[in-house]
Amino acid sequence: MSWDVIVVGGGIAGLAAARELQQAGRSVLVLESSPRVGGKLRRERVAGHLVDVGAEAMLNRRPEGVDLAAAVGLEVEHPALARSRVWTRGALRPLPRSLMGVPQDVEALRESGILTAEELAQVLAEPSLPPYELPESGDVTVGEMVDARFGAAVTDRLVEPLLGGVYAGHAREISARVAAPQLLRLAAQGSLLEAGRASADTTASTYQAPVFAGVPGGMGLLPERLAEQLTVRTDATVRGLERHPDGAGWRVLVGPTTDATWLEAGAVVLATPTAPAARLLADVAPAAAARLAAMEAASVAVVTFAFRTEDVAALDAMGSSGFLVPPVDGRSIKASTWSFAKWDWVRRAGAADGLAFLRTSLGRHREEAVLQRPDADLVALSLEDLRAAVGTALAPDVEPVDTHVQRWGAGLPQYGLGHTEAVAEVRVDVAGQPGLAVCGAAYDGVGIPAVIGSAQRAAREVLATVPVTV
Template identity: 50%
Template sequence: MRVAVVGAGIGGLVAALDLREAGCDVVVLEGADQVGGKLRVDDVGDLRVDVGAESMLARRPEAVDLAARVGAELTHPATTSAAIWTRGALRPLPPTVMGVPADLDALEASGILAERPVPHAEPVPDDDVSVAAFLAPRVGREVVDRLVEPLLGGVYAGHADRLSLRAAAPQVLALGADPLAGAAATRATTRTLATPVFAGVVGGVGTLPQRVVEHGDLDVRLRSTVRAVRVDDGVWTVSAGPVSAIETYEVDAVVVATPAPATARLLAEVAPPAAFALAAVDYASMALVTFVLDGPIDVEGSGFLVPPVDGTVVKGSTISSQKWAWLGERAGDRTVVRASIGRAGDTAVLHRDDADVAALALADLTSAYGGLPPVLATHVQRWGGGLPQYDVGHLGRVATVEAAVALVDGLEVCGAVYHGVGIPAVVASARAAAARLLAR
């Protein structure tokens, strides 16, 4: 079976790898000039570091299994303590379940909230609601604003008032009618687990995509934007490349592993209901600003998150050279710190040039950390439309897409827009798509 995979992000590459190892003839078509999508490493001064995702959930098996499969060296954070920058200070982040406090004494000691939250138990709604609509009556609006929002912003670059409880925060839904009691019970169970929560890759998570390509000896065609996908009597025709030199591929099946806007465009003729549902998915843009500093930062832990109510430009920061031992060794006496900017609907800062974005980020970091060593190198990585927004009703939209695609023989989809934006979820989506295609 000859298969065209559209998109060389980690999802498309994993689908291609599974299909290739099952004996299929696979070509991967990618519009950009490199593989990896939102997983990328780049040079900041003389250090090569992640400028996209730098960690992956380790308590799901898919990503760590992929890393082992392609020969990547896994590592775990050297420090897991983090802070919330709020009320004029870096305050220790107490144990939480996606921002829902699991230790009220630790929360009170942190000074993050003005008042200790009072639990309120209410029946769990049958319909999908926003994370804020579920939590605010049960734990208080201040918990949502100063704890839940920063965590959701770090994962989705979204807002608790819009994000779907069932799609974006199922772990919060699982806490039940009394989320504070549920979080405390969850902590009592999970704190005994030996498995670290997160994992990284020596050399950067952004090295994974190229490792997948090399491990599978994949045929990847870069700068090959797919213009159209059509099917006629079971034969798929994929048109790709620059407008002046479009190349046509005739294949038996197609896996579309692109973000929702591109997927909607490509499926408009072959699966209109899927295209319509995907067109309704919003995306958030963001930027990651990485600095190499000439000396250490006198702060413990891996970094901080910021509640949006505090009005800063930066929504979070990671001291990468303290978080990852391999990077700390390569950096020596220098510090690698990065700042995350941008939430859904908040793009004014991102319209400024790189120098301005970096200057604004540096000003916030200097204020938060209480001064910084001189900057040796700076890198601004923009991710326009980088993160799909799992707004209320998202699971219904996904069900519509999957039902429509299932009716079209030889077509599959996968990626971050469906069942999770993290690397393990995307890998799972890709492997499931490949398995379905092979089963057909």
């Protein structure tokens, strides 16, 4: 059978693209190399309950994610508690209001104790600086810009832990044009600190909607629900891509090396990470392949714990949804999310059995050595850091009822300097091949709505080249 479109990759990007194409009347086949769909949106059983072991939330103020959830019949839920802390300088300290870690509330920052008096003085002096000027290259890392405006301590103790959670990268290597365009725009106009103070009076009226949303039952429900409405083949590794010999449409080689077969389609959407995309594009779009092959990615691990509710009652009483960890403090974990406090659905899920779920994350770009250790070591390292962070709120003799370790190898693409230009070159080269498009986290953002937006763009690009099958 020949398909209108074959989508390679069954993560949220591939599934969203496939749905868009199917809704437009095209016949679509999704090929996923692993045994299950969803990519980094995944649920697993921990202590008998299905919980997220990948992404657990999406931006609510960008519409693509919540709109897609609604379209497949899923409700969304907003965090019941979103008061995060920073574990730094030996204590859990309140995370002051900020924009990507850049302070917007000086008094809260002062009271938090995150910065020394000398470091705080440098923050207070920021309004006296002239507007920020980009270098001739037109791009700068987030860390370089924040260093120049506020000093290294703000980058190290506020910006780094936030960017580490989003990208598992380093602030002084991540492009500000991609990761923090609003900061660049405001800094070019004048003081970031003054802009933050001004926004305090307008935030409530301008941004009434919650920042984040989740799905009761887990974000992993979204790809599961999408896959139910699509034709998907799992354990289907795509090994080759070529123009059809007659010049119309494409062929993909799929299956084990000993028994691979060619499938035909009018168009192909590559919704894979950069490495497999580069391999498949090597002969048909070599410039794009080279650009994608040069993009780096970070590996991370998520450790999920199920504790007895009574054993974490003191954590619950702290009124926090977890904490971030600056890399400068030298800990093993980079964050802990107290899911039972953050999400009502998680609290409800464990309540019947007297369980509370929380998670830790480990791993940063080029610092994946800790991830080479066995699962049991990651659990032990996480527990050691948790106990050190919260003190007596988690007694030394308290052990989890169950644990789960989820590793995401090369799971988070890194948006280095020049990323915008690299993506543009990839798309120009791919666009030279009618009926071919790319999408995923490597292009327009790593968040769920951005990835879905990338998928919808790819679907639009191929729709014009593939007539509706009659």
